[in-house]
Amino acid sequence: xxxxxxxxxxxxxxxxxxxxxxxxxxxxxxxxxxxxxxxxxxxxxxxxxxxxxxxxxxxxxxxxxxxxxxxxxxxxxxxxxxxxxxxxxxxxxxxxxxxxxxxxxxxxxxxxxxxxxxxxxxxxxxxxxxxxxxxxxxxxxxxxxxxxxxxxxxxxxxxxxxxxxxxxxxxxxxxxxxxxxxxxxxxxxxxxxxxxxxxxxxxxxxxxxxxxxxxxxxxxxxxxxxxxxxxxxxxxxxxxxxxxxxxxxxxxxxxxxxxxxxxxxxxxxxxxxxxxxxxxxxxxxxxxxxxxxxxxxxxxxxxxxxxxxxxxxxxxxxxxxxxxxxxxxxxxxxxxxxxxxxxxxxxxxxxxxxxxxxxxxxxxxxxxxxxxxxxxxxxxxxxxxxxxxxxxxxxxxxxxxxxxxxxxxxxxxxxxxxxxxxxxxxxxxxxxxxxxxxxxxxxxxxxxxxxxxxxxxxxxxxxxxxxxxxxxxxxxxxxxxxxxxxxxxxxxxxxxxxxxxxxxxxxxxxxxxxxxxxxxxxxxxxxxxxxxxxxxxxxxxxxxxxxxxxxxxxxxxxxxxxxxxxxxxxxxxxxxxxxxxxxxxxxxxxxxxxxxxxxxxxxxxxxxxxxxxxxxxxxxxxxxxxxxxxxxxxxxxxxxxxxxxxxxxxxxxxxxxxxxxxxxxxxxxxxxxxxxxxxxxxxxxxxxxxxxxxxxxxxxxxxxxxxxxxxxxxxxxxxxxxxxxxxxxxxxxxxxxxxxxxxxxxxxxxxxxxxxxxxxxxxxxxxxxxxxxxxxxxxxxxxxxxxxxxxxxxxxxxxxxxxxxxxxxxxxxxxxxxxxxxxxxxxxxxxxxxxxxxxxxxxxxxxxxxxxxxxxxxxxxxxxxxxxxxxxxxxxxxxxxxxxxxxxxxxxxxxxxxxxxx
Ligand code: TRP
Ligand code: ZN
Numbered sequence: 089x090x091x092x093x094x095x096x097x098x099x100x101x102x103x104x105x106x107x108x109x110x111x112x113x114x115x116x117x118x119x120x121x122x123x124x125x126x127x128x129x130x131x132x133x134x135x136x137x138x139x140x141x142x143x144x145x146x147x148x149x150x151x152x153x154x155x156x157x158x159x160x161x162x163x164x165x166x167x168x169x170x171x172x173x174x175x176x177x178x179x180x181x182x183x184x185x186x187x188x189x190x191x192x193x194x195x196x197x198x199x200x201x202x203x204x205x206x207x208x209x210x211x212x213x214x215x216x217x218x219x220x221x222x223x224x225x226x227x228x229x230x231x232x233x234x235x236x237x238x239x240x241x242x243x244x245x246x247x248x249x250x251x252x253x254x255x256x257x258x259x260x261x262x263x264x265x266x267x268x269x270x271x272x273x274x275x276x277x278x279x280x281x282x283x284x285x286x287x288x289x290x291x292x293x294x295x296x297x298x299x300x301x302x303x304x305x306x307x308x309x310x311x312x313x314x315x316x317x318x319x320x321x322x323x324x325x326x327x328x329x330x331x332x333x334x335x336x337x338x339x340x341x342x343x344x345x346x347x348x349x350x351x352x353x354x355x356x357x358x359x360x361x362x363x364x365x366x367x368x369x370x371x372x373x374x375x376x377x378x379x380x381x382x383x384x385x386x387x388x389x390x391x392x393x394x395x396x397x398x399x400x401x402x403x404x405x406x407x408x409x410x411x412x413x414x415x416x417x418x419x420x421x422x423x424x425x426x427x428x429x430x431x432x433x434x435x436x437x438x439x440x441x442x443x444x445x446x447x448x449x450x451x452x453x454x455x456x457x458x459x460x461x462x463x464x465x466x467x468x469x470x471x472x473x474x475x476x477x478x479x480x481x482x483x484x485x486x487x488x489x490x491x492x493x494x495x496x497x498x499x500x501x502x503x504x505x506x507x508x509x510x511x512x513x514x515x516x517x518x519x520x521x522x523x524x525x526x527x528x529x530x531x532x533x534x535x536x537x538x539x540x541x542x543x544x545x546x547x548x549x550x551x552x553x554x555x556x557x558x559x560x561x562x563x564x565x566x567x568x569x570x571x572x573x574x575x576x577x578x579x580x581x582x583x584x585x586x587x588x589x590x591x592x593x594x595x596x597x598x599x600x601x602x603x604x605x606x607x608x609x610x611x612x613x614x615x616x617x618x619x620x621x622x623x624x625x626x627x628x629x630x631x632x633x634x635x636x637x638x639x640x641x642x643x644x645x646x647x648x649x650x651x652x653x654x655x656x657x658x659x660x661x662x663x664x665x666x667x668x669x670x671x672x673x674x675x676x677x678x679x680x681x682x683x684x685x686x687x688x689x690x691x692x693x694x695x696x697x698x699x700x701x702x703x704x705x706x707x708x709x710x711x712x713x714x715x716x717x718x719x720x721x722x723x724x725x726x727x728x729x730x731x732x733x734x735x736x737x738x739x740x741x742x743x744x745x746x747x748x749x750x751x752x753x754x755x756x757x758x759x760x761x762x763x764x765x766x767x768x769x770x771x772x773x774x775x776x777x778x779x780x781x782x783x784x785x786x787x788x789x790x791x792x793x794x795x796x797x798x799x800x801x802x803x804x805x806x807x808x809x810x811x812x813x814x815x816x817x818x819x820x821x822x823x824x825x826x827x828x829x830x831x832x833x834x835x836x837x838x839x840x841x842x843x844x845x846x847x848x849x850x851x852x853x854x855x856x857x858x859x860x861x862x863x864x865x866x867x868x869x870x871x872x873x874x875x876x877x878x879x880x881x882x883x884x885x886x887x888x889x890x891x892x893x894x895x896x897x898x899x900x901x902x903x904x905x906x907x908x909x910x911x912x913x914x915x916x917x918x919x920x921x922x923x924x925x926x927x928x929x930x931x932x933x934x935x936x937x938x939x940x941x942x943x944x945x946x947x948x949x950x951x952x953x954x955x956x957x958x959x960x961x962x963x964x965x966x967x968x969x970x971x972x973x974x975x976x977x978x979x980x981x982x983x984x985x986x987x988x989x990x
Pocket of ligand 2 (some may be wrong): 390394
């Protein structure tokens, strides 16, 4: 698109039914990287439900060459060919349309449509990639059954895969061969997939609860076969979990996963043929960290669960994206929590919940406060790929979770059952999902609609009053939206239904039995209560409260809101020490840290001396040494909120002051708790074979957190020995990469002692793992995230790495590790006051804009919060955005710029 053309805005209110339907699709491919031939035979019918009976047929098509087109076997002359597709006029009611076209996989650097990765063919069709393969009604409410014939050179592409079940395969003249696939389930075009190349599979047969045998396969390049068992095991767990928890059973004869090096996001749920970023498939103890393993389980679960939530029932249009994504994230979160032990292991479930809420607040709350803020069901978009956001995913998951909080687990299950009963095989809306939940539970969920239509993060202000005489405790909850970004302020904000879970704690730290005024005696047993706030302001009075209690608010984070309540620091410390709700214990610690941080940051800005309150350090020390708590939970509590999150809590974001304040906290905590950290480090060893049980994972987390803190000691010389020893002896990647990070951190502390050792370790690591792209990504990321040492800016290192032979701007994983690693994960160095980081960012966005607009747009977003920064940086950031605006062409990047600069 030219810079001058005004971007087309797609609006939800403009939705109309498709005027034509496509019932069956038959595709034939002659796969050649430079020029692939596609023959598509479509059974087309005018949509009987559409009022327009003379409409033209508009087929989307991009970067294609049309060779021929027939309607009922005759050349069709009422045809016009455009840049973005075809228009056919004078069509009968029902007909067979045959199209032959060419597409160009080898030139496809956008990774949307049919492309080549490491010499193999892959497709990516969500959201609008199918139109880059052939002309089609490329919209999710057009569902068809597909039969696919793949033809290719047999020696170069021995494996030919597509959706569904294999019908036939065989050889062809000239060293070619073919495979025919059929997917019996009607699907939208965005779920189509093909893969062709040289792969091997790890496979397993399982029997479903209906007694049917299924074939599961994980396809990878031969040298990766030793890294596939965890993925396969995770898939088996996901399949059984969905049967047990939601009664959803695998429908196809086989289920395949293929790993690819080049993918714009995590993974894709194509029917029966999931395509995964290698990062979320390949793992063994030597190559992957504990976190990588956890991510694999969760992404495998996520894509598998899409088979029902997304594929069997899909979205009517892209405004309904959260219908499948929010719901499927909720499902994968529940899956991971259950795999961590579920209700049998409340601490492990709490850690999972803490991680999920952490992501939500870090990413989604921040998004919600900026120019890209949008409701979970957006009203408009320019480029749909820009709307695969944490609002759609993570806030969407919280909305689904609230149905479960309100209706209970059984109610959730009833609602889901009804949803599938009503809508299997259909393309539906978020309203349909809500209606199923409401009807199955005989609840009025009309007001709940506002969670979908209203953007921005709601706030709940809490006031409390204790009456000694009547022994009552009254909470007044007021919901409001303040601090919304300007483009959301216009929209009406009506009260939401907010499930508000809470407890009251006595002076001994025990939960009080809760009885609301007017309630019968028998309700007098719970210590956690769910209040439903449905008006702007409501009061709730608890009776029989013998002493003034301390409220534990929004237990387990029962709604995605911000709580405003003026706890004293002593009260937060008390909650941190005593709350029976583990989530809220962690939360109290985070609030305390944030509060301490904000005071320090202001002093840092004014160059005043810094000091850390002794009480704060004592509270953290108590948790660190509390052997009754799991190491995993302790590690969560002792991890300070991220630099970026903390900086965003300032009135004006000042990355330098934020860095200084947070570093000061880390140093002080390191020195003061020196002994505790050393003790934790030595107690939390995990000798013997690497194991992924939650105890060992937790121990490694706490041990490596201890190591990280210890590098901040006043005199970290001994820690150098510790880190080096850990690096040399590690029998797994978690410990090895943590040791390497520690060595790098020590370079900025004691450069003369550490630099040579760190350099040697980095080289050893690189050469040992040279053939493993995923591990080399870790190497790039470590270097991008390092603090400056001996006056050398990290940017200078990053610029050198851009020239490194292993760096490749066309590979999204590499871009994420080096460029995002620096611009996103190293805020202090990225936001240097000389603007050098922004100049680098401008260059990279412009280069990526013409290679891969989706990735370029994500990089563009890193400056969207420019208005919130201190004036000096704000000016530089604005200039950087404008420079990109003068040079970028993709509508992906332009949409972000338009919103950021508006
Ligand atoms: N539907 C994918 C998911 O599971 C997300 C997705 C959208 C995606 N576009 C993609 C994945 C492009 C890989 C490449 O969430
Ligand atoms: Zn998804």
